[in-house]
Amino acid sequence: MRIKFLLLSLLVLGTANMEAQQIKQLTLEEAVNLAIQNSDASKIVDTKVANAESQLNVTKNLQYPDVDISGQYRYLTGADVKLRTQTSDSAGGVQTAQPNVNSLLLGQANVSMPIFSGFKLKNTIKAGENQYKAAQFNAKNEKEQIALQTIQNYLNLYKANKTIELIEENMKSAKQRVTDFSNMEENGLLARNDLLKAKLQQSNIEISLEEAKKNERILNYTLAVTLKLPENTVIETIDTDFGNVSGLISSEIARNDLQALQFQEEAAKDQIKVAKSAYYPSLALVGGYIALDLNNALTVTNAMNIGVGVSYNLSNIFKTKSDVKLAKSKVQEMEYTVSMISDKIKVQVENAKQEYELSQKKFEVYTQSEEQAIENYRIVKDKYDNGLSDTNDLLEADVQQLQSKIDLAYSQANINQKYYELLTAKGVLTNQFNQQ
16 A cells, blocks of 8 residues: 555656646747847847937937026015115105015026037037947847857757767667676676676766766756746757758858947047037027016016027137047047957958868768768677677777767757858848848
8 A cells, every 4th residue: 555655656746747847849040039039138238229229319418408497485584675766865855665675586497509519519419329329239249149159059958969869779779788698698608797898888878878968957957047938948959950051151241240340430430529629619599587576676577588608618729639639549449449350250250161161071971970880880790799709899889889970960960050150250140040
């Protein structure tokens, strides 16, 4: 009865564990799209663009007039108020009684509209627009890197899955070999030493399998967390298109990071004009309205005014020269940076191209190697069965056969990885996925 209870408990626990895990099939494209939509890194990128847009809007607000409205009430104590229209005894007139003034009401509105500031406002807005465009291209570049990292994680998970599949297949053969060798050893047809060699190989395969499973769990967890999937999600990779990417590469190079630098360079040039604007005076259209009530003494209403305000800081004649020199120095630095990055991009593209072509050649070699390893194991096994080769040869041929299968599976995935690395070097990785 107790045994039945334990078996039932284990069955329930096993079922609950299976239900807790969610199996989700994902294509490579789906994984990339989820990373761009859901990952924290992608959301940070979007926030940077939103911040740049907000900063641009703040700058644009400088072109609108400033309107100030204020009102005051003040209680006056013992105020001595004399109006100019009052007469005195010495003038031979009748003295007017001094009013009892004990409060003041004051309301006013002022408007200031910038007219000219040496084109400072215009160039400040233009620099802000270029910085905003630079932020947009930087965001595209960072999302390309997010996509590439996701691809690498996905392909690594595929490699781990494939490794487990191949090792488990090899484990079946190793266990059967140990069983066969045990029977032969019991019947005096095999030396015990040969049996121990087979068991040792089985143990090594078991260790390799556990290592592969550990790697798979880590890679699966990393990808699930990045894509914002439930942490217990088991991701099943799909390899139907692996290795089938030949002839899809465009000659187009459109690096977003380079375009971002170019817009930053334009913004730096705008800052030269902003610095030079200090050489000119600032003009503004000003206007206002005042209403005043001095209790029992004076009332002023509809006191509107309009005019032009002019300001000029004479010290700018000396200070601005240094500001302009600094702005020009930053432009020169940006020019050198753009040139340096342009050269680096050319090297990256050429290197990625060579790596992609090499991955294709490796795939061809590993395809032949697998065929040769399978045939070699067949021949060695046949010789072993006929007493023409020893156990060492058989076990070594088995290891070579397993390794050739793993190498072929890896090389198939590496073709895709090098292909997408080439697209990243050209700056068109996300465009490629959007077209699919």
